[in-house]
Amino acid sequence: MDLITLAEVSGNLSTIGYGLAAIGPGIGIGIVFGKAIESTARQPELGGRIQTLMWLGFGLIEILALLGFIAFFIMK
């Protein structure tokens, strides 16, 4: 360690990258579930259909977070 180095952070930038990549999907999943709850409250009789669509949307958004996750493994 040099004398000039005052603080050292060890680790991999991919970790931070994954953290950043998870922000968008996090917001997205929040919106998906929130909207699903809202629509179920408005139209309770469509609950089953809405739930299916909700999980579909969840799956599509989740893949974004998971891409960040695998990028973390690949890039390290």
Next chain:
Amino acid sequence: MIGVSGVGISLAAGSFQVPSVDEFMPPEILFQGTPFALNRIIIVRLIATVVLLLMLGITAARAKLIPGRWQGAIEWLIEFIRDNIVYQVMGELRGKQYVPMITTLFMTIFVFNLCGIIPGLNIAATATITMPLLFALWAFAQYWVAAVKGKGLGKFLKDELLPAGVPWPIYIILVPMQLLDIVLIRPFSLTIRLFANMISGHILVALCFAATQFFLIDAANKAFIGLGAVTFVAGFVMTLFEAFVAAIQAFIFATLSAVYINLSYPE
């Protein structure tokens, strides 16, 4: 996992066994070097297959008109997959021929995922890329076959690549994107979703229990015992969460396969 290992090293130079991706590439145990080599995950997969076949086979062989509790549960699952996944997405007429496929996908993925939290197996049988990839390729093949049979290949490609009601300059961007979508993104998103979920779930659970062991037993500083309790509870919760994820992933995989196949048919 570097970040975590960094923390571990800073706490004590002891043996904090950080779970790593190496667990998903276990060494070959039997028949090394041949196409039939066995490693830990494949053995888990074989065990899961045998258990699945035995469990459902015995249930089916003993199936009675008046169902018992166990048979009732299995029947509920079958009807759930049929009615809530296949028929809801495709409609009864079209969905009929895909019921066995979707049921196979759902049940297999569900049981294989559950292996991840069963003590003794402790790793999901779907935790190598191959298994999800095969499932996805099956769905991929089915929706291309359905496209050729249902719409005809030309019509299918036209509908997918050149959706109506879009101004033509957009097509320059849209066509390659859509092509990429139907050829690559659909199967690979299916694969990656399942696979990455299993990896992350396993790592989370393993991390929690590894930390528990480190804090409670290995750590020199006994001040961390409280933290160990926290990580133990977290591991417990994560285990339950993994059971939930196992079911959800099976459901999403089955539903998305059904949706992709349905997209290949005319409305």
Next chain:
Amino acid sequence: MRTEAAGGIQLFLPETYDLVWSAIVLVIIAVFFYKFFLPKFQSVFDERAKKIEGGIANAEKTQKEADEAKRKYEEQLNTARVEASKIRDDARSEASHIIGDARTKAEGEAAQITANAQRSLQTQQQQAMVKLRGEVGTLATALAGKILGSKLADNSVQSTMLDQMIDDLSGDDR
């Protein structure tokens, strides 16, 4: 993290033996589901549906039969009621007939008896009258002869007087 080099991209590259085993497993499970598991449960579902439908059909049949029986019973009851009332009416009319007959017969008989009695009474009366006339005549003649003696021996006077007397008598009688 010692074997970092082994990580990364390799995680996403399928191994040959992995592919082989996955395919074997998947094919076995798929065959199991396609050929055994789902057809078996489908047959169980079908059988159950058939049984339930059969039960419903049976119940419907029984219901229909019961309705039929009830209808028949009510019909029978109705006809019986009608018949009974008819019989009653018949009986009543017959009874009135019989009574009427009996009455007319009795009346006739009574009238006949009365007539007979009257007739016999009349004949007796006439007989008695004739006899009386004879006797009274003789008696009176004898009595008058005795009283008047031979004065009245004249026949013509005698018969005139007698007739006069009898006429008076019967006139009183009437």
